[in-house]
Amino acid sequence: MATSVPTVEQLPADAALRLMAGVPVGRVVFTEGALPAIRPVHFLFDGADVVFRIMADQRLAAALHNTVVAFEADEYDAVDGTGWTATVTGHATRVDNVAEITRLDGLLPRPWGPEAVLFRVEAEIVTGRRVGY
Amino acid sequence: MATSVPTVEQLPADAALRLMAGVPVGRVVFTEGALPAIRPVHFLFDGADVVFRIMADQRLAAALHNTVVAFEADEYDAVDGTGWTATVTGHATRVDNVAEITRLDGLLPRPWGPEAVLFRVEAEIVTGRRVGY
Numbered sequence: 654m655a656t657s658v659p660t661v662e663q664l665p666a667d668a669a670l671r672l673m674a675g676v677p678v679g680r681v682v683f684t685e686g687a688l689p690a691i692r693p694v695h696f697l698f699d700g701a702d703v704v705f706r707i708m709a710d711q712r713l714a715a716a717l718h719n720t721v722v723a724f725e726a727d728e729y730d731a732v733d734g735t736g737w738t739a740t741v742t743g744h745a746t747r748v749d750n751v752a753e754i755t756r757l758d759g760l761l762p763r764p765w766g767p768e769a770v771l772f773r774v775e776a777e778i779v780t781g782r783r784v785g786y
Numbered sequence: 787m788a789t790s791v792p793t794v795e796q797l798p799a800d801a802a803l804r805l806m807a808g809v810p811v812g813r814v815v816f817t818e819g820a821l822p823a824i825r826p827v828h829f830l831f832d833g834a835d836v837v838f839r840i841m842a843d844q845r846l847a848a849a850l851h852n853t854v855v856a857f858e859a860d861e862y863d864a865v866d867g868t869g870w871t872a873t874v875t876g877h878a879t880r881v882d883n884v885a886e887i888t889r890l891d892g893l894l895p896r897p898w899g900p901e902a903v904l905f906r907v908e909a910e911i912v913t914g915r916r917v918g919y
Binding site: 660691762765 | 810811815816817841862867869871911
């Protein structure tokens, strides 16, 4: 491996989404109090949208609603130094329909605490890259 | 495990930094073209600072320099649903001193491509949380 050349390969959107769908945790990236912020969360795909449940007080829930967020997932193999990352960027909206909440909440793993809020992110931009040797 | 109560524990800064130091890849969170952006990178601690090498063209390097970024690392155990996340928030500056670049570049794993730029992030805010059942 020592003599091989490192590579960065841009992934097509469908390949990036497929990789994301195979991992249990992603990370929502947003702005909180004018600072960049990130939180790992459980998530799933509901059609073309990313749906995640986040521990959020009213302030954070309000900060996320109707904003553009990035949602990222990745995997890294420390043994051979290879990995991939995929990011969905789009508008986040709070899920407030009771039937929707019940349906989606049942599909996600149990929440990590009582203050859980569901959000939906439209996949307006999808990017991905695979890195390795 | 099914009857246990999920917990979220805030971590003290020293515990958060210790956990971060044990993983090979973190994620830099920033703003690019007014959109939230995130990139996984190799990193290390140089004293109290996070140092990372990122694949960056001149535009991205300029966008990162002298801005406030978040730098996150996490681990998640899919079997028992537990994990931790730690985030350092602070000013990012491009490392441009040749001796510094040589020293730090030698400590990091090999870059994933030719357009590598080193950045240093001052750990001005450190947060962490452990989640689990």
